Amino acid sequence: MAAAGGIVTMREDRASGTTAVIELLRAGASAPSSHNSQPWRLQWHHDAVEVHGDPDRRLEVADPDARELRLACGAALLNVRLAVRAQGRRAHTQLLPDPADRWFLGRVRPGSVLPASLWESELATAIPRRHTDRHPFDGRPLPAALRDQLARAAGRESCRLVFLTDARQRRELRELTARAHRQQRADPAFVAEWERWIGHPAREDDGLPREHAQRAPRADSAWRPRDFGDAVADTDRTAPPTGSGDDPTVAVVLSYDDGPLAHLRAGAAMQQVLLTATAHGVGSSFVAPPLEVAAVRDEVRALLGGVLWPQVVLRLGWGRPVHPTPRRRDTGA
Numbered sequence: 001m002a003a004a005g006g007i008v009t010m011r012e013d014r015a016s017g018t019t020a021v022i023e024l025l026r027a028g029a030s031a032p033s034s035h036n037s038q039p040w041r042l043q044w045h046h047d048a049v050e051v052h053g054d055p056d057r058r059l060e061v062a063d064p065d066a067r068e069l070r071l072a073c074g075a076a077l078l079n080v081r082l083a084v085r086a087q088g089r090r091a092h093t094q095l096l097p098d099p100a101d102r103w104f105l106g107r108v109r110p111g112s113v114l115p116a117s118l119w120e121s122e123l124a125t126a127i128p129r130r131h132t133d134r135h136p137f138d139g140r141p142l143p144a145a146l147r148d149q150l151a152r153a154a155g156r157e158s159c160r161l162v163f164l165t166d167a168r169q170r171r172e173l174r175e176l177t178a179r180a181h182r183q184q185r186a187d188p189a190f191v192a193e194w195e196r197w198i199g200h201p202a203r204e205d206d207g208l209p210r211e212h213a214q215r216a217p218r219a220d221s222a223w224r225p226r227d228f229g230d231a232v233a234d235t236d237r238t239a240p241p242t243g244s245g246d247d248p249t250v251a252v253v254l255s256y257d258d259g260p261l262a263h264l265r266a267g268a269a270m271q272q273v274l275l276t277a278t279a280h281g282v283g284s285s286f287v288a289p290p291l292e293v294a295a296v297r298d299e300v301r302a303l304l305g306g307v308l309w310p311q312v313v314l315r316l317g318w319g320r321p322v323h324p325t326p327r328r329r330d331t332g333a
Contacts, residue, residue, distance in 0.1 A: 027083035074267020133283030137317025159269035283319030
């Protein structure tokens with residue numbers, strides 16, 4: 001058995017093919033995660049890829065209920081599914097397969113031969129190219145046809161994608177984002193956790209290493225309140241300065257429930273949306289604060305109608321090439 005970057009690979013038999021299995025594991029490890037914490041363990045076991053949440057990598061302050069951990073693992077499962085399909089096999093997926101093990105979140109078993117569809121091939125190809133873009137976007141709106149594609153991508157995972165086009169809703173969500181950001185920065189435990197993951201000199205293959213943090217822009221927009229280059233100072237710097245030019249498309253992934261299964265599906269929906277955006281040259285990043293503060297998340301839910309559950313707020317737009325965040329050891333880009 002060998003382990004690397006949250007991946008545990010069992011010795012492969014001749015039928016499975018070592019190279020094919022490693023491709024599946026690396027695809028899973030390319031998923032996004034809060035603080036780039038990569039809170040998973042990926043294992044090839046009994047001819048299937050198993051995705052286990054890693055509680056030792058959970059963000060205890062920002063993610064006390066492990067909701068974001070499950071979102072990340074749902075995205076990892078989606079990547080594995082797409083990688084199986086790109087290999088021309090059926091992908092048999094089970095979510096929460098063992099009720100006795102809360103951290104065993106899913107497995108994907110390659111099945112019989114079945115050529116991938118065009119959209120599956122397109123998204124699988126986008127997996128290594130998807131990177132978080134923290135730069136300002138140029139303000140051009142996304143075409144209506146692309147918005148429809150993004151919404152269909154979320155719908156494949158039994159979730160909804162809602163675009164915030166109403167000026168009042170956008171203004172209120174910006175205000176909620178600013179308030180949540182201030183609350184988190186006023187919490188010493190949150191700041192300490194942040195500093196362990198963002199710009200820490202010992203971080204090389206997870207978190208956001210110092211050299212990446214220094215390349216990130218200062219927080220010059222209400223949609224990008226977290227300043228990776230200066231984690232603790234200027235906590236009120238949350239409003240966009242005049243001429244900032246960052247007017248992104250803002251979309252929210254919503255689920256029909258708010259339990260562990262819904263979180264996994266929302267993570268897969270999030271990843272479907274992100275990969276669809278990447279395939280069309282659209283940049284993306286996360287607006288995390290308003291959903292990490294429980295009381296503010298309730299207000300976001302009310303703002304969006306009070307029926308569905310907001311799981312991810314996405315910032316989308318036309319940007320520039322960006323640096324990939326690191327992956328643990330040899331797990332890919």
